[in-house]
Each structure stands twice: as C-alpha cells, then as structure tokens.
Amino acid sequence: MEQPIIETHGLTKYYGSLKAVDNLHLSIGKGEIFGLLGPNGAGKSTTILMLLGLTEPTSGEARICGLNPSREPIPVKRKVGYMPDNVGFYNELTALENLLYIGRLNGIPEQQVKSLAREMLVEVGLETSMHKKTGTFSRGMKQRLGLADVLIKQPEVIILDEPTLGIDPAGVRDFLELIRQLNQRQGLTILLSSHHLHQVQEVCNRVGIFVGGYLLAEGNIETLAANLFNTAPHVVEIMLQTAPAQAAVPKQDILALPAVRNVTVRDNVVEIAGGQDITPDLVRFFVSKGFDITGVQKKNYGLNEIYHRYFENNLKEDVSNEKSTGLFQRSFFSRFKKR
Template sequence: MKNPIIELEGLTKCYGSVKAVDNLSLKIDRGEIFGLLGPNGAGKTTAILMMLGLTEPDAGNARVCGVNATSNPIAVKRKVGYMPDSVGFYDGMTGIENLMYIGRLNGIAEHEIVSRARATMETVGLGGEMNKKTSAYSRGMKQRLGLADVLIRDPEVIILDEPTLGIDPIGIKEFLMLIHRLSSQQGLTVLLSSHQLHQVQQVCDRVGIFVGGKLLVEGNMETLSRNLFGEGSYVVQITFRDASPGFGEHVEALRNLESIRNVTIGESSMEVSCSEDVTPDIVRFLVQKGLNITGVHKKEFGLDEVYHRYFENNQTKHISNERSAGLFQRSFFKRNNA
C-alpha cells in the first residue's frame, strides 16, 4: 500500500466473553473501494464503530485519515461519512429539507446550504424528487438520500454498512454504479460492509473476508483465487465435435506443456487446470493435432467459491455468540447517538 488512509493494527473488542473483533489488522488505500465481506454477526459493525471512535477497542488502534479514532474521534467524524444499514429521516419534511437540516448540523454556512444541498441531491439521482416528503420515498430512495447525507459533508472516506438491504435488484445495481462513479470521479475512499457476495464483487477493488471476528484473508479476486486454489486457479473447459483417433495421446502430450497442472477428460470434452492463463497455447496445440473444437470457456472462481471455501463450515459455530455481541452493539450505538 502506497498511501493508506485507513490503518487498523491489532484491533480487538470483547463483549463479555465474546470476542467480536479479534486482532484485526488492515490497510485501505486512498481512493480504493474495499469490501468487508462476512455473514451477519461476523463483527463487521463492531470494527466500523471502532474506526469511527464510537466504541473503544480493548487492544490495538485505528487510524483514519491519519487520526487516531480512539483518542480523537471528533476529528475522524469531520473527515468520514458513515451510513448505517437503516437511515432515518423526518417524514414530514421533504428530501432537500432533511438534507439542509443535516448540512446545518454539520456547520455548512447558511449562504451555501441551499445550492450545496441541491447539487448533492442531483449527484445521488434525486434531483427530481427533492421536493417530495420522505414519507413518500421508497427504501432505495431513502438509501440514496442517506448517501447524500454523507456526501454533503464533503468527506474523504465514506463507510457504508449493508447499504443495499431491502432494495430491489434494479435499485441495487444503480446504487452500486453510483458508488463506483463517485469513487472514480471524486477520489473517495469507500469501505463497504456487506454479506452480499455478488454485490461486493461487482464494485470493490479488494475484498476482506471476515468471520468470527477474524479477517481470514484480503486481496483482489485473482489473489484470493490463487490463495485458495493454488496453481490450478486457472481452469479452461474445452468441448469437441468428436473424439478423433489419438485423442488420448494428444491429452497426454498436453499434460507435458508448461503451466499445465491437471487434465480431466470427459466424453467429448476436457477441463485443463493451469498455473497461469495459457488458453491460447492450449487451443493452438489442440488445433494443430487436428481436434475439432466447438467451445472454449475459461472458468473463473468468483466470491461464491471463495466465500464457501473459507467459512461455510465455521458460520454455524460462531453465529450464536455473535448474535449476543450484536445486541450489545446496537444498544451501545443507540445510546451514543440519542
């Protein structure tokens, strides 16, 4: 990491006998979209609360934008925008009235509050809905307004905790595209906490898999796949019109090519595992041997395979203890935000 904006070192938090976050160390670079992926109750929200200075760690420290979140939480809050999984607004006020109210609470000058609120509503795609009362807003519109609530403060980092819960598939896609656009255009650093695999994979530059309070692994998809599936992380599936004479001999010769780790033969197909992507070399070799290829498909290991390989079997073991920690977290957060 050349320019980390979030630095967590040995971050640990216990609620009674439950270790909600266990020795979490992580660096997130400026301008990056990082996905913290884990099941409900994994400890993601506890980690976020420590980053914001809303709860103190039992060990370790969190630095955000160069500021220690525990010793100087107010300075962190000035630089970070946080959007929880459920955002509340005054239903009797319009969207822009809610946003202007938030702007005033955050010290935005009165002479610029209207123009800034309008511009922010346009940015999140609510320009045509800004004068509607929020009681008429859908869940997706309220999440966009929640994002506007974060953006009007002009933060360096935004932290989104399960931001797409309860939104329909089209709304989810639009929301994620908005996040990606904001990050690329404005250089925002985004930490997105979620248990939704596909959504995280769509938008994040890197992913951290978090379960039972522990960060099991972090990296981009190529790194995660290689860590899990080793030298066979590239898989090519090839189908043939027929199995011509000498098919078996050609397969044996294919096994001897550099980077080929395994070849599995079907009736009129084969699956080749490789240590690197050598698909063109494989196809060229088979065509030269006179085989009639009808299809070539590169299999890519997505977050689904990574997710289940890492902690599917551990999820049940941790969930009961994590739920009790989650109840404490929610009550603590409500008390400190009343």
C-alpha cells in the same frame, strides 16, 4: 509511500467472552473502494463502530485520516461520513428539508447550506424529487438521500454498512454505479460492508474476507485467486458435441500432459486445471482422440469461488484443531451469532 487513510493494528473487540473482532490488521489507501465481505455476524459492523469511535476496542488501535477515533471521536466524525443499513428521515419533510436540517446540524453556514443541499441532491440523482415528502420515497430513493446526507458535510471518507439491503436489482445497479462515480469524481475513499459477493466484486478495488471475527485474506480479486489457487491457477473448459461416457474420456492421458493437475467431466464439459495455460495443446489432444469440440472457455475465478474456498479451508482447519478438544461445535455456531 503515502500514509494509509484507514489503518488498524491488532484491533480486537470482546463482548463478554465473545470475540467479535480478532486482531485485525488492515490498511486502506486514499481513493480506494474497499469491501468488507462476510456473512452476517462476521464482525464487520463492530469494526465500523470502532473506526467511528462509537465503541471502544478491547485492545489494538485504529486510525482514520490520521486520527485515533477512540481519543478523537469528534474530529473523526467531521472527516468521515457514515451511512448505516437503515437510514431514518422525517417522513413529513421533503428531501430538501431533511437535508437542510442535516446540514445545519453539521454546522454548515446558513448562506451555504441551501445551495449545498441542492447540489448534493443533484449529485445523487434526486433533483426531480427534492420537493417530495420523504415518506413517499422507495427504499432505493431513501438510500440515495442517505448518501446525500453523508456527502453534505464533504467528508474525506465514507463508510457504508450494507447500503443495498432491501433494494431491487435495478436499484442496486444504479446505486453501485453512483458509488463508483462519486469515487472517480471526488476521489473519495469508500469502505463498503456487505455480505453480497457479486456487489462487492462489481465496485471494489480490494476486498477483505471476514469470517467469525477473523480477516482471512485481503487483496484484489487477481491476487486472492493467485494465492488460493496457486497449484492450478489456469482452468479450461472444453465443450464437446455429445456427452461421452466417463470411461471414454482418457483422464490419465490428459493428466500426463505438462502442468495438468486435475480433470473433471460434467455431462459434455471437460474441465482441466493446471499450473500453466496449455489451451492449444488441449484442443489438439481432443481432436486427435476423435472428439468434436463445440467450444473452449478459459475460466476466471470470481469472488464467489474465492470466498467459499477461503471459508471452506478455514472451517476445515477449525475442525481439525477443535475436534480433539471438544470445542468444535461451540466454536462453529458462535461465529455466526450477531456481532
């Protein structure tokens, strides 16, 4: 099995008495786009700082590209490109001039730096704006320039912390597509931190769900959904022509069908969750009962449902564990403080 390019073992970080990251075990393979997903203050940025060697873990260990960032921070910085949520540039310089400056700081030889800077600006779609002053750039253009800044040293891994913050929806779509293309063309390993669920779902191969410093779960969408909704993984929505009275829907008869676990009626939609796909049986059942069906849709669980269910389950466990000790209120509010 190939060695993970990013891995952590029991990584933990305290700020005083506040535990920002709690016993993190994580493994990310070469060429993956992995999303760290969680609300603000969940511990994502603290994790990134430890991976970069910018803050010391209280306990545990991280390795990135086979290096320990706490002991070998400079070699790690040579192999890893990092883009924070707010990238700063010299506004009076052009995009090309800013990138040349960054390239020289990274030790790129003078005979290579100009051609490489131009190549990176083309790569991120700024070829027509390379001679414009950065002070005139939109937020989205600055993020693209930030990506060129990261790429110019030709890293093996790039870490993006809330990269789409403050970008309009069209710019977000373009930026995420750029990330996907870079991953495919260059085989880059990408760690993306975000609290925007749909953006993470759109671009990441796997996600880790972070809440209150804990990694609650990690995997691809299908695996997370299967683990979380294993008692009723198949959901079918039956759309009826008219909204029936609640009493008119024979819920008990539907529940008697094989593998059906739950029946919910909302206006003219009947949602049936079960342990296996019995869509043909359901359609025949409703027709036999005299209902006019206008549509049938199988529901796929997205990251939104997965995230909120994990969050809900975790919170319920905390309530039951902490109410008896009087710690619930303090614990609940502390997990949302800025890490």
